[in-house]
Amino acid sequence: MNPKKILLVQLKQLGDVLMCTPAIQALQDRFPEAEIHFLTQRPSDQLLAHNPLVRKVHFFPKGKQIRPFLDLKKASQAERFDLVVDFYNKPASAFLSWITGAPIRVGYKKGLRQFFYTHPVTPHSASPYSADERLALLAPLGIPFARYNLRFLPSDQDRRQAKEILEQLDRAPNRPLITLSPVSRQPYKRWDNGSFGWVANKLVEQTQGQVLFVWGPGEKPYVEEVRAALAQPDLGDYRDISLGETVALFELADFHLGNDNGPMHFAIAADCPSLAVFGKPLLENWLPPGSPHHQGVEFDPGCKRNCRYPNCGSECLGADKEAVLAKALEVIEKAWEGGRRKRPTPPEEN
CATH class of the missing domain: 3.40.50.2000 (Glycogen Phosphorylase B;)
Structure with missing residues:
Protein backbone atom coordinates (compact mmCIF):
# COMPACT_ATOMS: atom_id res chain seq x y z
CA MET A 1 0.00 0.00 0.00
CA GLY A 142 0.03 -0.98 8.84
CA ILE A 143 0.40 1.95 11.24
CA PRO A 144 1.39 0.82 14.74
CA PHE A 145 -0.01 2.75 17.66
CA ALA A 146 2.11 5.65 18.90
CA ARG A 147 0.88 8.65 20.85
CA TYR A 148 1.22 12.09 19.28
CA ASN A 149 0.36 15.50 20.69
CA LEU A 150 -2.60 17.54 19.51
CA ARG A 151 -1.53 20.06 16.89
CA PHE A 152 -3.03 23.49 16.24
CA LEU A 153 -0.45 25.90 14.88
CA PRO A 154 -1.26 29.62 14.96
CA SER A 155 0.31 31.84 12.32
CA ASP A 156 3.01 34.41 13.04
CA GLN A 157 0.32 37.06 12.58
CA ASP A 158 -1.86 35.31 15.17
CA ARG A 159 1.03 35.42 17.64
CA ARG A 160 1.68 39.10 16.97
CA GLN A 161 -2.00 39.90 17.48
CA ALA A 162 -2.10 37.95 20.75
CA LYS A 163 0.85 39.92 22.11
CA GLU A 164 -0.78 43.19 21.07
CA ILE A 165 -4.01 42.24 22.85
CA LEU A 166 -2.17 41.62 26.11
CA GLU A 167 -0.26 44.87 25.73
CA GLN A 168 -3.51 46.78 25.20
CA LEU A 169 -5.00 45.15 28.30
CA ASP A 170 -2.03 46.30 30.35
CA ARG A 171 -1.03 42.84 31.47
CA ALA A 172 1.72 42.83 34.12
CA PRO A 173 4.46 40.55 32.72
CA ASN A 174 5.74 39.63 36.21
CA ARG A 175 2.36 38.17 37.22
CA PRO A 176 1.01 34.78 36.06
CA LEU A 177 -1.60 34.97 33.32
CA ILE A 178 -4.61 32.79 34.16
CA THR A 179 -7.10 32.23 31.35
CA LEU A 180 -10.62 31.39 32.47
CA SER A 181 -13.35 29.89 30.28
CA PRO A 182 -16.48 29.18 32.37
CA VAL A 183 -18.60 28.71 29.25
CA SER A 184 -20.27 26.09 27.11
CA ARG A 185 -23.32 26.01 24.89
CA GLN A 186 -24.21 22.65 26.43
CA PRO A 187 -25.86 22.94 29.87
CA TYR A 188 -24.48 19.53 30.91
CA LYS A 189 -20.95 20.95 30.58
CA ARG A 190 -21.39 24.18 32.57
CA TRP A 191 -20.04 24.04 36.10
CA ASP A 192 -21.50 26.43 38.66
CA ASN A 193 -20.45 30.04 37.97
CA GLY A 194 -20.24 30.84 41.66
CA SER A 195 -17.76 28.01 42.13
CA PHE A 196 -15.71 29.28 39.20
CA GLY A 197 -15.60 32.71 40.81
CA TRP A 198 -14.55 31.28 44.16
CA VAL A 199 -11.72 29.22 42.62
CA ALA A 200 -10.57 32.17 40.50
CA ASN A 201 -10.36 34.41 43.56
CA LYS A 202 -8.31 31.82 45.44
CA LEU A 203 -5.95 31.36 42.50
CA VAL A 204 -5.37 35.10 42.17
CA GLU A 205 -4.80 35.36 45.92
CA GLN A 206 -2.32 32.47 46.07
CA THR A 207 -0.43 33.01 42.78
CA GLN A 208 -0.79 36.80 42.35
CA GLY A 209 -2.11 36.02 38.87
CA GLN A 210 -4.24 38.08 36.51
CA VAL A 211 -7.43 36.67 34.98
CA LEU A 212 -8.21 36.80 31.26
CA PHE A 213 -11.61 35.47 30.22
CA VAL A 214 -11.97 33.39 27.03
CA TRP A 215 -15.36 32.93 25.41
CA GLY A 216 -17.10 32.49 22.09
CA PRO A 217 -20.19 33.89 20.34
CA GLY A 218 -23.23 33.99 22.62
CA GLU A 219 -21.29 33.00 25.73
CA LYS A 220 -20.61 36.43 27.25
CA PRO A 221 -23.43 36.21 29.89
CA TYR A 222 -21.65 33.30 31.61
CA VAL A 223 -18.46 35.35 31.72
CA GLU A 224 -20.26 38.31 33.27
CA GLU A 225 -21.68 36.16 36.07
CA VAL A 226 -18.21 34.94 37.05
CA ARG A 227 -16.68 38.38 36.54
CA ALA A 228 -19.13 39.83 39.06
CA ALA A 229 -17.82 37.40 41.68
CA LEU A 230 -14.14 38.40 41.29
CA ALA A 231 -12.56 40.24 44.20
CA GLN A 232 -10.01 41.88 41.87
CA PRO A 233 -10.74 43.18 38.35
CA ASP A 234 -9.83 40.88 35.48
CA LEU A 235 -7.89 42.16 32.48
CA GLY A 236 -11.11 43.13 30.71
CA ASP A 237 -12.68 42.62 27.31
CA TYR A 238 -10.99 42.58 23.95
CA ARG A 239 -12.10 42.39 20.34
CA ASP A 240 -13.46 39.23 18.74
CA ILE A 241 -10.54 36.99 17.88
CA SER A 242 -9.93 34.05 15.58
CA LEU A 243 -9.30 30.51 16.77
CA GLY A 244 -5.64 30.88 15.84
CA GLU A 245 -5.33 34.03 17.94
CA THR A 246 -6.99 32.19 20.82
CA VAL A 247 -4.36 29.45 20.68
CA ALA A 248 -1.64 32.11 20.50
CA LEU A 249 -3.02 33.61 23.73
CA PHE A 250 -2.80 30.21 25.39
CA GLU A 251 0.84 29.97 24.33
CA LEU A 252 1.43 33.11 26.40
CA ALA A 253 -0.70 32.05 29.38
CA ASP A 254 0.63 30.38 32.53
CA PHE A 255 -2.48 28.37 33.37
CA HIS A 256 -5.95 27.69 31.97
CA LEU A 257 -9.08 26.80 33.92
CA GLY A 258 -12.39 26.08 32.28
CA ASN A 259 -15.19 23.75 31.43
CA ASP A 260 -14.85 20.81 29.05
CA ASN A 261 -15.07 22.97 25.91
CA GLY A 262 -13.18 24.14 22.83
CA PRO A 263 -10.76 26.40 24.74
CA MET A 264 -9.79 23.39 26.86
CA HIS A 265 -8.65 21.56 23.71
CA PHE A 266 -6.87 24.67 22.41
CA ALA A 267 -4.99 25.07 25.71
CA ILE A 268 -3.82 21.47 25.48
CA ALA A 269 -2.71 21.96 21.88
CA ALA A 270 -0.81 25.09 22.95
CA ASP A 271 0.77 23.10 25.82
CA CYS A 272 -0.60 25.57 28.33
CA PRO A 273 -0.90 23.89 31.77
CA SER A 274 -4.62 23.38 32.22
CA LEU A 275 -7.45 22.05 34.33
CA ALA A 276 -10.94 21.25 33.07
CA VAL A 277 -14.09 20.65 35.09
CA PHE A 278 -16.18 17.88 33.56
CA GLY A 279 -19.90 17.26 33.62
CA LYS A 280 -21.64 14.63 31.51
CA PRO A 281 -18.70 13.67 29.21
CA LEU A 282 -16.10 11.31 30.60
CA LEU A 283 -12.77 12.86 31.51
CA GLU A 284 -10.87 9.84 30.17
CA ASN A 285 -12.21 10.45 26.65
CA TRP A 286 -10.92 14.00 26.31
CA LEU A 287 -7.69 14.45 28.29
CA PRO A 288 -4.30 13.01 27.26
CA PRO A 289 -3.61 9.99 29.49
CA GLY A 290 -0.99 10.39 32.17
CA SER A 291 -0.26 14.06 31.53
CA PRO A 292 0.58 15.94 34.76
CA HIS A 293 0.12 19.26 32.97
CA HIS A 294 -3.39 18.73 31.55
CA GLN A 295 -5.69 17.52 34.28
CA GLY A 296 -9.40 17.36 34.99
CA VAL A 297 -11.85 17.06 37.85
CA GLU A 298 -15.10 15.16 37.52
CA PHE A 299 -17.84 14.03 39.86
CA ASP A 300 -19.63 10.76 39.20
CA PRO A 301 -22.94 10.46 41.06
CA GLY A 302 -23.08 6.83 39.91
CA CYS A 303 -24.66 7.30 36.50
CA LYS A 304 -21.96 8.78 34.23
CA ARG A 305 -21.53 5.50 32.35
CA ASN A 306 -25.28 4.98 32.18
CA CYS A 307 -26.32 8.58 31.55
CA ARG A 308 -30.02 9.50 31.65
CA TYR A 309 -29.62 13.13 30.52
CA PRO A 310 -31.85 15.14 30.12
CA ASN A 311 -33.97 13.11 32.51
CA CYS A 312 -31.88 14.11 35.51
CA GLY A 313 -30.68 17.11 37.47
CA SER A 314 -27.16 17.10 35.99
CA GLU A 315 -25.78 15.91 39.31
CA CYS A 316 -22.49 15.16 37.51
CA LEU A 317 -21.80 18.92 37.57
CA GLY A 318 -21.30 18.70 41.33
CA ALA A 319 -17.49 18.80 41.35
CA ASP A 320 -16.22 20.11 44.69
CA LYS A 321 -14.68 23.58 44.44
CA GLU A 322 -12.04 22.75 47.05
CA ALA A 323 -10.95 19.77 44.95
CA VAL A 324 -10.80 21.95 41.83
CA LEU A 325 -8.66 24.54 43.63
CA ALA A 326 -6.28 21.90 44.99
CA LYS A 327 -5.85 20.30 41.57
CA ALA A 328 -5.34 23.69 39.91
CA LEU A 329 -2.59 24.63 42.35
CA GLU A 330 -0.99 21.22 41.84
CA VAL A 331 -0.88 21.69 38.05
CA ILE A 332 0.53 25.20 38.42
CA GLU A 333 3.21 24.06 40.86
CA LYS A 334 4.28 21.21 38.58
CA ALA A 335 4.56 23.64 35.67
CA TRP A 336 6.78 25.89 37.77
CA GLU A 337 8.89 23.01 39.07
CA GLY A 338 9.39 21.55 35.60
CA GLY A 339 10.28 24.87 34.04
CA ARG A 340 7.31 24.82 31.67
CA ARG A 341 6.25 28.17 33.08
CA LYS A 342 8.31 30.71 35.00
CA ARG A 343 7.60 31.01 38.71
CA PRO A 344 6.74 34.65 39.50
CA THR A 345 9.17 36.60 41.63
CA PRO A 346 7.70 38.11 44.79
CA PRO A 347 7.33 41.89 44.68
CA GLU A 348 10.10 43.84 46.31
CA GLU A 349 9.27 45.38 49.67
CA ASN A 350 9.66 49.12 50.08
Whole structure:
Protein backbone atom coordinates (compact mmCIF):
# COMPACT_ATOMS: atom_id res chain seq x y z
CA MET A 1 0.00 0.00 0.00
CA ASN A 2 1.46 3.31 -1.08
CA PRO A 3 -1.30 5.96 -1.39
CA LYS A 4 -0.47 9.21 -3.16
CA LYS A 5 -3.56 11.13 -2.05
CA ILE A 6 -5.37 10.65 1.25
CA LEU A 7 -8.68 12.19 2.30
CA LEU A 8 -9.59 12.35 5.97
CA VAL A 9 -13.20 13.00 6.99
CA GLN A 10 -14.30 14.71 10.22
CA LEU A 11 -17.07 17.21 9.59
CA LYS A 12 -17.37 18.61 13.14
CA GLN A 13 -16.92 19.57 16.07
CA LEU A 14 -13.85 21.67 16.84
CA GLY A 15 -12.60 19.30 19.53
CA ASP A 16 -13.21 16.25 17.33
CA VAL A 17 -11.27 17.76 14.43
CA LEU A 18 -8.41 18.61 16.76
CA MET A 19 -8.43 15.00 17.98
CA CYS A 20 -7.64 13.94 14.41
CA THR A 21 -4.33 15.81 14.30
CA PRO A 22 -2.31 12.97 15.90
CA ALA A 23 -3.65 10.66 13.19
CA ILE A 24 -2.57 13.16 10.54
CA GLN A 25 0.98 13.00 11.92
CA ALA A 26 0.89 9.19 12.02
CA LEU A 27 -0.27 9.00 8.39
CA GLN A 28 2.44 11.42 7.28
CA ASP A 29 5.08 9.37 9.08
CA ARG A 30 3.84 6.16 7.44
CA PHE A 31 3.31 7.66 3.96
CA PRO A 32 5.73 10.60 3.72
CA GLU A 33 5.18 11.09 -0.02
CA ALA A 34 1.39 11.25 0.21
CA GLU A 35 -0.74 14.39 -0.01
CA ILE A 36 -3.14 14.63 2.92
CA HIS A 37 -6.48 16.38 2.36
CA PHE A 38 -9.18 16.99 4.96
CA LEU A 39 -12.96 17.24 4.60
CA THR A 40 -14.73 19.30 7.27
CA GLN A 41 -17.12 22.18 7.92
CA ARG A 42 -16.50 25.76 9.00
CA PRO A 43 -15.13 26.95 11.37
CA SER A 44 -13.11 23.76 11.90
CA ASP A 45 -10.97 24.63 8.88
CA GLN A 46 -9.22 27.24 11.04
CA LEU A 47 -7.64 24.42 13.06
CA LEU A 48 -5.88 23.12 9.94
CA ALA A 49 -5.07 26.36 8.13
CA HIS A 50 -1.40 26.40 9.17
CA ASN A 51 -0.82 22.68 9.60
CA PRO A 52 2.05 21.90 7.20
CA LEU A 53 0.94 18.28 6.90
CA VAL A 54 -2.45 19.13 5.36
CA ARG A 55 -2.18 20.02 1.68
CA LYS A 56 -5.80 21.08 1.17
CA VAL A 57 -9.00 21.50 3.19
CA HIS A 58 -12.30 20.68 1.48
CA PHE A 59 -15.59 22.04 2.78
CA PHE A 60 -18.87 20.20 3.12
CA PRO A 61 -21.71 22.64 3.84
CA LYS A 62 -24.17 22.11 6.66
CA GLY A 63 -27.66 20.96 5.78
CA LYS A 64 -29.30 18.02 4.03
CA GLN A 65 -29.20 19.12 0.39
CA ILE A 66 -28.15 16.63 -2.28
CA ARG A 67 -26.02 19.13 -4.20
CA PRO A 68 -22.97 19.00 -1.86
CA PHE A 69 -22.76 15.23 -2.35
CA LEU A 70 -22.68 15.66 -6.11
CA ASP A 71 -20.07 18.41 -5.81
CA LEU A 72 -17.89 16.22 -3.61
CA LYS A 73 -18.16 13.34 -6.06
CA LYS A 74 -17.01 15.60 -8.89
CA ALA A 75 -14.16 17.06 -6.86
CA SER A 76 -13.07 13.60 -5.72
CA GLN A 77 -12.93 12.34 -9.28
CA ALA A 78 -10.62 15.25 -10.10
CA GLU A 79 -8.43 14.61 -7.04
CA ARG A 80 -8.35 10.82 -7.51
CA PHE A 81 -7.94 9.87 -3.86
CA ASP A 82 -6.28 6.52 -3.18
CA LEU A 83 -7.34 6.31 0.44
CA VAL A 84 -10.18 7.74 2.55
CA VAL A 85 -10.33 7.48 6.34
CA ASP A 86 -13.68 8.37 7.88
CA PHE A 87 -13.22 9.52 11.48
CA TYR A 88 -16.67 11.10 11.68
CA ASN A 89 -18.47 7.76 11.93
CA LYS A 90 -21.90 8.81 10.69
CA PRO A 91 -24.05 7.33 7.90
CA ALA A 92 -23.62 10.51 5.83
CA SER A 93 -19.82 10.45 6.12
CA ALA A 94 -19.75 6.74 5.24
CA PHE A 95 -21.68 7.56 2.08
CA LEU A 96 -19.34 10.47 1.40
CA SER A 97 -16.39 8.10 1.65
CA TRP A 98 -17.99 5.73 -0.84
CA ILE A 99 -18.83 8.32 -3.48
CA THR A 100 -15.20 9.50 -3.61
CA GLY A 101 -14.45 6.30 -5.51
CA ALA A 102 -11.24 5.77 -3.52
CA PRO A 103 -10.10 2.13 -3.81
CA ILE A 104 -9.32 1.97 -0.08
CA ARG A 105 -11.90 3.30 2.38
CA VAL A 106 -11.45 2.87 6.14
CA GLY A 107 -14.16 3.44 8.71
CA TYR A 108 -15.79 2.01 11.79
CA LYS A 109 -17.53 -1.35 11.63
CA LYS A 110 -20.96 -0.23 12.75
CA GLY A 111 -24.42 -0.92 11.38
CA LEU A 112 -25.13 -0.77 7.66
CA ARG A 113 -22.61 2.02 7.12
CA GLN A 114 -19.78 -0.51 7.28
CA PHE A 115 -20.68 -1.68 3.78
CA PHE A 116 -19.51 1.64 2.34
CA TYR A 117 -15.95 0.84 3.44
CA THR A 118 -13.43 -1.59 2.02
CA HIS A 119 -11.86 -1.88 5.47
CA PRO A 120 -14.50 -1.68 8.24
CA VAL A 121 -12.67 -1.65 11.56
CA THR A 122 -13.53 -2.48 15.13
CA PRO A 123 -10.82 -0.38 16.81
CA HIS A 124 -8.97 -1.74 19.80
CA SER A 125 -7.58 1.44 21.28
CA ALA A 126 -4.78 1.59 23.82
CA SER A 127 -7.01 3.92 25.85
CA PRO A 128 -10.47 5.53 25.73
CA TYR A 129 -8.83 8.88 24.85
CA SER A 130 -10.51 10.16 21.70
CA ALA A 131 -7.25 10.87 19.84
CA ASP A 132 -6.04 7.33 20.61
CA GLU A 133 -9.26 5.85 19.25
CA ARG A 134 -8.70 7.66 15.97
CA LEU A 135 -5.13 6.39 15.81
CA ALA A 136 -6.42 2.85 16.35
CA LEU A 137 -8.58 3.23 13.22
CA LEU A 138 -5.35 3.31 11.17
CA ALA A 139 -4.30 -0.23 12.13
CA PRO A 140 -5.38 -1.80 8.77
CA LEU A 141 -2.93 0.56 7.05
CA GLY A 142 0.03 -0.98 8.84
CA ILE A 143 0.40 1.95 11.24
CA PRO A 144 1.39 0.82 14.74
CA PHE A 145 -0.01 2.75 17.66
CA ALA A 146 2.11 5.65 18.90
CA ARG A 147 0.88 8.65 20.85
CA TYR A 148 1.22 12.09 19.28
CA ASN A 149 0.36 15.50 20.69
CA LEU A 150 -2.60 17.54 19.51
CA ARG A 151 -1.53 20.06 16.89
CA PHE A 152 -3.03 23.49 16.24
CA LEU A 153 -0.45 25.90 14.88
CA PRO A 154 -1.26 29.62 14.96
CA SER A 155 0.31 31.84 12.32
CA ASP A 156 3.01 34.41 13.04
CA GLN A 157 0.32 37.06 12.58
CA ASP A 158 -1.86 35.31 15.17
CA ARG A 159 1.03 35.42 17.64
CA ARG A 160 1.68 39.10 16.97
CA GLN A 161 -2.00 39.90 17.48
CA ALA A 162 -2.10 37.95 20.75
CA LYS A 163 0.85 39.92 22.11
CA GLU A 164 -0.78 43.19 21.07
CA ILE A 165 -4.01 42.24 22.85
CA LEU A 166 -2.17 41.62 26.11
CA GLU A 167 -0.26 44.87 25.73
CA GLN A 168 -3.51 46.78 25.20
CA LEU A 169 -5.00 45.15 28.30
CA ASP A 170 -2.03 46.30 30.35
CA ARG A 171 -1.03 42.84 31.47
CA ALA A 172 1.72 42.83 34.12
CA PRO A 173 4.46 40.55 32.72
CA ASN A 174 5.74 39.63 36.21
CA ARG A 175 2.36 38.17 37.22
CA PRO A 176 1.01 34.78 36.06
CA LEU A 177 -1.60 34.97 33.32
CA ILE A 178 -4.61 32.79 34.16
CA THR A 179 -7.10 32.23 31.35
CA LEU A 180 -10.62 31.39 32.47
CA SER A 181 -13.35 29.89 30.28
CA PRO A 182 -16.48 29.18 32.37
CA VAL A 183 -18.60 28.71 29.25
CA SER A 184 -20.27 26.09 27.11
CA ARG A 185 -23.32 26.01 24.89
CA GLN A 186 -24.21 22.65 26.43
CA PRO A 187 -25.86 22.94 29.87
CA TYR A 188 -24.48 19.53 30.91
CA LYS A 189 -20.95 20.95 30.58
CA ARG A 190 -21.39 24.18 32.57
CA TRP A 191 -20.04 24.04 36.10
CA ASP A 192 -21.50 26.43 38.66
CA ASN A 193 -20.45 30.04 37.97
CA GLY A 194 -20.24 30.84 41.66
CA SER A 195 -17.76 28.01 42.13
CA PHE A 196 -15.71 29.28 39.20
CA GLY A 197 -15.60 32.71 40.81
CA TRP A 198 -14.55 31.28 44.16
CA VAL A 199 -11.72 29.22 42.62
CA ALA A 200 -10.57 32.17 40.50
CA ASN A 201 -10.36 34.41 43.56
CA LYS A 202 -8.31 31.82 45.44
CA LEU A 203 -5.95 31.36 42.50
CA VAL A 204 -5.37 35.10 42.17
CA GLU A 205 -4.80 35.36 45.92
CA GLN A 206 -2.32 32.47 46.07
CA THR A 207 -0.43 33.01 42.78
CA GLN A 208 -0.79 36.80 42.35
CA GLY A 209 -2.11 36.02 38.87
CA GLN A 210 -4.24 38.08 36.51
CA VAL A 211 -7.43 36.67 34.98
CA LEU A 212 -8.21 36.80 31.26
CA PHE A 213 -11.61 35.47 30.22
CA VAL A 214 -11.97 33.39 27.03
CA TRP A 215 -15.36 32.93 25.41
CA GLY A 216 -17.10 32.49 22.09
CA PRO A 217 -20.19 33.89 20.34
CA GLY A 218 -23.23 33.99 22.62
CA GLU A 219 -21.29 33.00 25.73
CA LYS A 220 -20.61 36.43 27.25
CA PRO A 221 -23.43 36.21 29.89
CA TYR A 222 -21.65 33.30 31.61
CA VAL A 223 -18.46 35.35 31.72
CA GLU A 224 -20.26 38.31 33.27
CA GLU A 225 -21.68 36.16 36.07
CA VAL A 226 -18.21 34.94 37.05
CA ARG A 227 -16.68 38.38 36.54
CA ALA A 228 -19.13 39.83 39.06
CA ALA A 229 -17.82 37.40 41.68
CA LEU A 230 -14.14 38.40 41.29
CA ALA A 231 -12.56 40.24 44.20
CA GLN A 232 -10.01 41.88 41.87
CA PRO A 233 -10.74 43.18 38.35
CA ASP A 234 -9.83 40.88 35.48
CA LEU A 235 -7.89 42.16 32.48
CA GLY A 236 -11.11 43.13 30.71
CA ASP A 237 -12.68 42.62 27.31
CA TYR A 238 -10.99 42.58 23.95
CA ARG A 239 -12.10 42.39 20.34
CA ASP A 240 -13.46 39.23 18.74
CA ILE A 241 -10.54 36.99 17.88
CA SER A 242 -9.93 34.05 15.58
CA LEU A 243 -9.30 30.51 16.77
CA GLY A 244 -5.64 30.88 15.84
CA GLU A 245 -5.33 34.03 17.94
CA THR A 246 -6.99 32.19 20.82
CA VAL A 247 -4.36 29.45 20.68
CA ALA A 248 -1.64 32.11 20.50
CA LEU A 249 -3.02 33.61 23.73
CA PHE A 250 -2.80 30.21 25.39
CA GLU A 251 0.84 29.97 24.33
CA LEU A 252 1.43 33.11 26.40
CA ALA A 253 -0.70 32.05 29.38
CA ASP A 254 0.63 30.38 32.53
CA PHE A 255 -2.48 28.37 33.37
CA HIS A 256 -5.95 27.69 31.97
CA LEU A 257 -9.08 26.80 33.92
CA GLY A 258 -12.39 26.08 32.28
CA ASN A 259 -15.19 23.75 31.43
CA ASP A 260 -14.85 20.81 29.05
CA ASN A 261 -15.07 22.97 25.91
CA GLY A 262 -13.18 24.14 22.83
CA PRO A 263 -10.76 26.40 24.74
CA MET A 264 -9.79 23.39 26.86
CA HIS A 265 -8.65 21.56 23.71
CA PHE A 266 -6.87 24.67 22.41
CA ALA A 267 -4.99 25.07 25.71
CA ILE A 268 -3.82 21.47 25.48
CA ALA A 269 -2.71 21.96 21.88
CA ALA A 270 -0.81 25.09 22.95
CA ASP A 271 0.77 23.10 25.82
CA CYS A 272 -0.60 25.57 28.33
CA PRO A 273 -0.90 23.89 31.77
CA SER A 274 -4.62 23.38 32.22
CA LEU A 275 -7.45 22.05 34.33
CA ALA A 276 -10.94 21.25 33.07
CA VAL A 277 -14.09 20.65 35.09
CA PHE A 278 -16.18 17.88 33.56
CA GLY A 279 -19.90 17.26 33.62
CA LYS A 280 -21.64 14.63 31.51
CA PRO A 281 -18.70 13.67 29.21
CA LEU A 282 -16.10 11.31 30.60
CA LEU A 283 -12.77 12.86 31.51
CA GLU A 284 -10.87 9.84 30.17
CA ASN A 285 -12.21 10.45 26.65
CA TRP A 286 -10.92 14.00 26.31
CA LEU A 287 -7.69 14.45 28.29
CA PRO A 288 -4.30 13.01 27.26
CA PRO A 289 -3.61 9.99 29.49
CA GLY A 290 -0.99 10.39 32.17
CA SER A 291 -0.26 14.06 31.53
CA PRO A 292 0.58 15.94 34.76
CA HIS A 293 0.12 19.26 32.97
CA HIS A 294 -3.39 18.73 31.55
CA GLN A 295 -5.69 17.52 34.28
CA GLY A 296 -9.40 17.36 34.99
CA VAL A 297 -11.85 17.06 37.85
CA GLU A 298 -15.10 15.16 37.52
CA PHE A 299 -17.84 14.03 39.86
CA ASP A 300 -19.63 10.76 39.20
CA PRO A 301 -22.94 10.46 41.06
CA GLY A 302 -23.08 6.83 39.91
CA CYS A 303 -24.66 7.30 36.50
CA LYS A 304 -21.96 8.78 34.23
CA ARG A 305 -21.53 5.50 32.35
CA ASN A 306 -25.28 4.98 32.18
CA CYS A 307 -26.32 8.58 31.55
CA ARG A 308 -30.02 9.50 31.65
CA TYR A 309 -29.62 13.13 30.52
CA PRO A 310 -31.85 15.14 30.12
CA ASN A 311 -33.97 13.11 32.51
CA CYS A 312 -31.88 14.11 35.51
CA GLY A 313 -30.68 17.11 37.47
CA SER A 314 -27.16 17.10 35.99
CA GLU A 315 -25.78 15.91 39.31
CA CYS A 316 -22.49 15.16 37.51
CA LEU A 317 -21.80 18.92 37.57
CA GLY A 318 -21.30 18.70 41.33
CA ALA A 319 -17.49 18.80 41.35
CA ASP A 320 -16.22 20.11 44.69
CA LYS A 321 -14.68 23.58 44.44
CA GLU A 322 -12.04 22.75 47.05
CA ALA A 323 -10.95 19.77 44.95
CA VAL A 324 -10.80 21.95 41.83
CA LEU A 325 -8.66 24.54 43.63
CA ALA A 326 -6.28 21.90 44.99
CA LYS A 327 -5.85 20.30 41.57
CA ALA A 328 -5.34 23.69 39.91
CA LEU A 329 -2.59 24.63 42.35
CA GLU A 330 -0.99 21.22 41.84
CA VAL A 331 -0.88 21.69 38.05
CA ILE A 332 0.53 25.20 38.42
CA GLU A 333 3.21 24.06 40.86
CA LYS A 334 4.28 21.21 38.58
CA ALA A 335 4.56 23.64 35.67
CA TRP A 336 6.78 25.89 37.77
CA GLU A 337 8.89 23.01 39.07
CA GLY A 338 9.39 21.55 35.60
CA GLY A 339 10.28 24.87 34.04
CA ARG A 340 7.31 24.82 31.67
CA ARG A 341 6.25 28.17 33.08
CA LYS A 342 8.31 30.71 35.00
CA ARG A 343 7.60 31.01 38.71
CA PRO A 344 6.74 34.65 39.50
CA THR A 345 9.17 36.60 41.63
CA PRO A 346 7.70 38.11 44.79
CA PRO A 347 7.33 41.89 44.68
CA GLU A 348 10.10 43.84 46.31
CA GLU A 349 9.27 45.38 49.67
CA ASN A 350 9.66 49.12 50.08
